[in-house]
Amino acid sequence: MISSDSMRGYNDALILAVLAAGDSYGYQLEKAIRDRTDGAYAIRETTLYSTLTRLVKAGSIEAYAGEISYGRPRTYYRLTAAGNSVLAAKRKEWAQTQAVVSKFLSAEE
Amino acid sequence: METLNTYLAGLFAGVPDTAATRKAKADLLDLMTDHYHEELALGKSEAEAIGAAITAVGSIDEVLAALDIDPAEPQKSPQSDANDAIDEESAERYWRANIRYALSLGAGVAFCILSIALAAAFALQDSTIAAVMFFLALGIGVAAIITSAIGIKPERQRIAHRPLATATKKLANEKLENYHQAYTIGILVGILCCLFSVIPPIVMNAIANEELGAPLMIGMIALGVFYLVYVQTISNGYKRLANQPIAD
Numbered sequence: 227m228i229s230s231d232s233m234r235g236y237n238d239a240l241i242l243a244v245l246a247a248g249d250s251y252g253y254q255l256e257k258a259i260r261d262r263t264d265g266a267y268a269i270r271e272t273t274l275y276s277t278l279t280r281l282v283k284a285g286s287i288e289a290y291a292g293e294i295s296y297g298r299p300r301t302y303y304r305l306t307a308a309g310n311s312v313l314a315a316k317r318k319e320w321a322q323t324q325a326v327v328s329k330f331l332s333a334e335e
Numbered sequence: 336m337e338t339l340n341t342y343l344a345g346l347f348a349g350v351p352d353t354a355a356t357r358k359a360k361a362d363l364l365d366l367m368t369d370h371y372h373e374e375l376a377l378g379k380s381e382a383e384a385i386g387a388a389i390t391a392v393g394s395i396d397e398v399l400a401a402l403d404i405d406p407a408e409p410q411k412s413p414q415s416d417a418n419d420a421i422d423e424e425s426a427e428r429y430w431r432a433n434i435r436y437a438l439s440l441g442a443g444v445a446f447c448i449l450s451i452a453l454a455a456a457f458a459l460q461d462s463t464i465a466a467v468m469f470f471l472a473l474g475i476g477v478a479a480i481i482t483s484a485i486g487i488k489p490e491r492q493r494i495a496h497r498p499l500a501t502a503t504k505k506l507a508n509e510k511l512e513n514y515h516q517a518y519t520i521g522i523l524v525g526i527l528c529c530l531f532s533v534i535p536p537i538v539m540n541a542i543a544n545e546e547l548g549a550p551l552m553i554g555m556i557a558l559g560v561f562y563l564v565y566v567q568t569i570s571n572g573y574k575r576l577a578n579q580p581i582a583d
Binding site for chain 2: 230251252253256257268270271272273274275276277279280283295296298300301
């Protein structure tokens with residue numbers, strides 16, 4: 227399992243990417259990240275919540291009240307147009323980062 | 336489920352109670368509850384599911400940082416502003432209620448003790464009357480204690496966690512100081528009553544009326560306890576406000 231420290235800096239992009247596929251709520255996002263990485267990365271719930279809070283403040287995502295769960299409305303999140311642009315930029319940045327880092331860390335053939 | 340709530344409450348202990356932190360707490364509880372239910376659905380035991388949900392939480396400091404809350408910053412009470420400070424009139428009202436409480440509580444405790452004395456005294460004549468007197472005095476005592484507690488509760492809530500106006504602080508200190516003499520006398524009388532309660536049995540024995548010795552002894556103890564409870568409770572009422580902080 228990959229450590230939280232290694233993933234620091236990528237959590238925003240991961241959440242934006244999951245939300246690009248459709249609106250979601252806290253635990254569903256946590257589960258999507260775990261499932262898509264085959265359990266290699268399990269985001270901490272406080273990390274997830276703080277990332278969501280930051281993204282809402284930045285205007286990249288919006289929070290809204292969804293169906294009633296445990297007696298109160300569940301908080302859902304949706305990607306905004308600004309968030310979509312951020313995600314596109316993150317994808318581009320990641321491709322560049324991966325290309326650069328690979329030059330040094332790829333297994334020698 | 337209650338365990339998750341308690342765990343989360345522990346994480347948020349000392350964190351300022353704001354709309355944002357309440358929302359964060361509710362959302363995190365949803366996350367934990369969803370996680371818990373999924374673990375149960377996977378066939379885990381309740382204890383294992385709770386353990387897994389708690390383990391996945393992480394550090395609360397991340398959430399506080401995202402909410403721009405400094406955990407090291409002391410929490411300011413929502414009621415600590417000068418507008419909510421206890422004024423002299425409110426303080427006087429509380430002290431009047433506290434004196435009634437002291438009287439009722441002291442009498443209640445004294446009646447509970449007296450019930451034994453009355454039973455002992457009337458047992459010499461008729462056991463039925465003794466039983467009636469015992470339960471009557473006990474009932475009065477218990478009723479007085481319960482009534483006193485019910486009466487003072489809203490008054491205490493009214494002043495709880497509120498700062499004092501500067502003039503009220505001064506008044507509270509004066510009241511406490513002025514009451515010191517009465518308090519000392521009351522405590523002294525209470526202790527002396529308890530100490531000298533051995534005298535009635537001795538005297539009654541001497542005048543060949545030993546049956547009344549025990550009831551009188553218990554009666555004196557009841558009187559002594561009344562004084563002790565009464566003055567102590569009043570003094571505590573003055574101390575309670577004298578020790579509260581002054582409003583910013």
